[in-house]
Amino acid sequence: MQRKMRYLLFILLLPLISQGQFEKFTLLKDHIVCDKLEYAGGGLFAFEKKGKYGYMNAAGKEIIPPVYEYRYSYSKAFSAFKDGLVILYKDKKLGMIDKFGKEVIPFEYDDLFYYEKVKLVRFSKKDNYKTLYGLMNVKGDILVPAEYESIMGFENFFTLKKGNLYGLANSTGKLLLPITFSKLIPFPKNNTAIAQKDSDYGVIDLKGNWIFKKASSVFELTGIGDGMVKAKVNNKYGYLNLKGEEVIISKYDMGYDFDENGLAKVGNKESPSSYTYFYGYINKLGEEIIPLEHKTLWAFSNGLLCLQDKETNRYGYKNTKGQWVIKPIYIFANSFSNDGKASVKMTDGKLHLIDKTGKDLGITEQKLT
Structure with missing residues (x-):
């Protein structure tokens, strides 16, 4: 029998970083008897009793009864609230409730993932032993039906996979690009995507228009940032502009996307066989702003x-x-x-x-x- 722990919480201050500021919550009740207690966001504390958990407020009043289960026995982690919502596990299924305990998404799903920025939930259902994914809003309204083998979020956009092909949907579920691409990686901040369709390979805009094409046998396009396309040639990294011109020749062993400052972190190995890299920053002209001499950057x-x-x-x-x-x-x-x-x-x-x-x-x- 699991030993009860008595929490003496005369003053319990739990700092949480929220939008760059510290929020402090104090559990006011002097004595709380439970197996486990932890702050869970939104002014609520998760508590465990008899192997299941619920939520109480700062006064120690039970708001949500302890009827929810740990999804994984090896990791007894409480679920935290985001935007006043939390995904929970009950009767071997996932669902979502609000901070008042109201069920907003029924407990009938094998997988739920909350995209906090756009307030959408990816869900899955099994069809003949095959897991298929869809998207819904936090009211449970289906925006994208569960007919895709994978759904990946990229800020306000989502790639949808069916068979070996990909398409693109927005946060309302509208299909922007048809399921015709063998490769599709969107970069919303640049309104572009790395794409391959049949023998065509390169960069498109998010309406599907080709910006430039490259030979996939030579160039491996791996990222887009601040109008610069990261490209790998002969196992070295360099950068193209959005005209497809090679403005920084591929000479780095490691490369990262350009940031909003117009700089990219790059690195070279200490020696060809070494696992140690020395990093620096370059600008869009390829000039070293921070020399490549730092192991940690x-x-x-x-x-x-x-x-x-x-x-x-x-x-x-x-x-x-x-x-x-x-x-x-x-x-x-x-x-x-x-x-x-x-x-x-x-x-x-x-x-x-x-x-x-x-x-x-x-x-x-x-x-x-």
Whole structure:
């Protein structure tokens, strides 16, 4: 028999990051007796009793009774609320309820996946031992029927697979591109997709018009970012523009998509047989903005890159021109968050918050990541 745990929660503060800010919730009831207790979002706490779980509010009042099961016995993880909704498991089927316990999607599905940005749910059903997928909204209205072998989300768009061919639908379920492509990878921010249809291979717009075509026997197109197409030739990465012109010849062992700053992270191996890479950043002219000399290199955040100085091993921040704007004086540092602040370890051994000018905002309890 599982031993009960008594939670003495006179003051329980559980910080959650939400839109760059900290929310703090306090469970007010002094004594809660249950097997497990955890904050689950939306002001509710998940609790376990007799192997099943439900949800209570901060006052300890049961809002949703403990009738739901863990989907996987090896991972007893509670389901967290998103947008006031949660996918749960009951009687070996998945469904969805709201934070008041109302069932919004019935418990009759083998698979549910919530696309938070567009508030759509991918669902699956079995047909003659074959799993087929569809899309519905959070009211349970079917937008795309369960007749596809896979559905993958790309922001506001979804690729649909039937047989060995792909098409494209939008977030209303409207079919934008027919199921005729043997390869289809959309990049919505660029309004483009890497596509192959019969012998044609290259980049199309999201209306299906060819922007350019390339020989698939030579070019392997692997990504599109900020108007630049990442291409692999002879096992090396380079970049094309949206005219299909090779503007940065393929010479890197590793390449990433260009970001909104007009920069791409690239890397080369220490030696041909090595598994160690040295990374840097290049611009659209192929110029090195950050030299390829860093084994670890993060992404730019708020226009600044957290970087370790090779001479001192200390950390500072460079801008998109490769200039130090906050000198490398920190023992360790994090990237800037959306609120324009970063946590750094100073020579006093404590963690401080700084702003984008490097101003010390004082000691923080945040942890370095």
